[in-house]
Amino acid sequence: MKIQQVAVQIYTLRDHLTTQSDIVATLKRVRAIGYQTVELINLSSVTDAELKRIVADEGLLCCSTHDSSDNIRQNAGAVADRLDALGCQHVVCSYPSNVDLGGEASVNSFIEDLDRSGKVLADRGKTLCYHNHGMEFRHLNGRSILELIFEKITPRHLQAELDTYWVQYGGGDPVDWCSRLKGRLPLLHIKDYGFSRENTPCFAEIGNGNLRWPEILAAAEAAGCGWFIVEQDTCPGDPFDSLKMSFDYIQAKLVK
Numbered sequence: 001m002k003i004q005q006v007a008v009q010i011y012t013l014r015d016h017l018t019t020q021s022d023i024v025a026t027l028k029r030v031r032a033i034g035y036q037t038v039e040l041i042n043l044s045s046v047t048d049a050e051l052k053r054i055v056a057d058e059g060l061l062c063c064s065t066h067d068s069s070d071n072i073r074q075n076a077g078a079v080a081d082r083l084d085a086l087g088c089q090h091v092v093c094s095y096p097s098n099v100d101l102g103g104e105a106s107v108n109s110f111i112e113d114l115d116r117s118g119k120v121l122a123d124r125g126k127t128l129c130y131h132n133h134g135m136e137f138r139h140l141n142g143r144s145i146l147e148l149i150f151e152k153i154t155p156r157h158l159q160a161e162l163d164t165y166w167v168q169y170g171g172g173d174p175v176d177w178c179s180r181l182k183g184r185l186p187l188l189h190i191k192d193y194g195f196s197r198e199n200t201p202c203f204a205e206i207g208n209g210n211l212r213w214p215e216i217l218a219a220a221e222a223a224g225c226g227w228f229i230v231e232q233d234t235c236p237g238d239p240f241d242s243l244k245m246s247f248d249y250i251q252a253k254l255v256k
Contacts, residue, residue, distance in 0.1 A: 001217050001228050003255045006247070007037035007063050009189065009231035012239050020046050020054075027058040033244045034251065039187075039229050040065040040086065041094075048085035063227045064090035064129070064161070064187055069097045072128065073113040076120035083126050090187060091121065092129045092161045101135055101145055111152050118157030129161040129187055137170030146172075150184065159184045161229075162220075164211055165191035169201055174211060178219035185223040189231050190216075192246075203232050205242050207249035217254060 008030055010017065016026045023046060030038065038060050043051060055062050065086055072079055072093050079091055093114065100106035118128040136146035143151075150160065160181045164174040178185060192209030196202045206213070217228070230250075235242040 001221060001255055003034070003251055004036055005226065005228050006035065006250055006255070007039050007227050007229040008035045008243055009039040009041075009066075009229050011041050011066070012230075012232050012235070012243060014041070016239075017043055018045065020050070023051070024054055024058070027054060027060060029240055030243070031058050031060055033240070034247050035060070035230075035243075037061045037063050037227065039063055039092075039227075039231075040088075042067065048082055052086050062086055062088040063229070064088055064092055066092045066094040066131070069093050069095060069099070069110075072117050073110075076117035077124075079117070080121050080124040080126050083121075083124075089125070090127045090129055090159075090161075092131045092187065094131050095133065096135070101138060101140075104140060107140055107145060107148065111149055114149070115153045115157050118153065122156050127159050127186060128157065129159045131161040131189065132163055132170070133166045134170035137167075137172055144172075146170075150181065155184050159186050161187035161189060163189040163191060163231075164216060165189070165193050165203060165233075168193045168211065175215045175219045178216060178223050178225070182223040185220060185225045187227050187229060188220045188225050190228050190250075191231050191233075203234050205232065205249070206230065206246035207253065208245070213254055 013026050017023050083091055099110045121128045132146055137144050162177055167174045167177050192204040192206050193211050194202045194204030194209040230246045232242050
């Protein structure tokens with residue numbers, strides 16, 4: 001992994017992205033920390049064209065963007081248009097909204113929709129990726145839902161944005177899952193897994209948790225991962241401080 005491949009998911013800074021001027025100021029601070037690339041989310045205060053301009057003006061690249069599962073399932077063509085407007089290739093299904101993960105019919109319908117939308121996007125030269133949480137590690141007919149998703153959908157139609165924290169939370173092994181997804185892992189959410197004083201799992205800055213980063217990153221690189229995206233869902237204080245701590249640790253300990 002090279003430092004140029006390290007990005008930040010701006011959801012970490014969601015409370016600082018309310019207005020267009022907020023977005024400009026926030027991305028300026030992201031670039032000042034040292035990040036060169038961002039992963040975007042939907043922001044209602046700017047158009048996609050404006051967001052693309054702001055990202056470029058602040059000296060940043062966009063590697064991917066998140067979108068809702070409902071929009072991806074129902075409006076794949078419009079999603080491809082949005083990627084064109086943003087100037088990026090990858091769109092990530094961020095969460096399985098309105099899917100009963102305990103129901104076989106609901107899961108199968110979800111899988112079929114992702115497969116169909118993924119084909120639409122692939123035909124437009126785009127890549128649909130799936131971002132896991134812990135819930136996809138529940139079992140259906142003896143298999144984890146995450147296994148079913150990637151086994152039933154052709155790689156051309158669905159790639160992965162594996163989230164290391166949520167794999168660990170769900171009882172999986174991030175190293176093993178990076179290896180399983182060889183050739184299907186363009187994006188990796190690098191997110192550390194810690195524990196609070198109350199003995200509950202918590203999000204941690206990279207290097208402040210207990211994940212085995214050298215092994216995880218080696219497996220991800222062997223799988224063909226191109227972007228390593230820092231995200232911290234909640235931070236103990238200022239999220240900019242947490243993102244800087246993660247970047248500094250990555251730069252000092254993990255990049256080649």
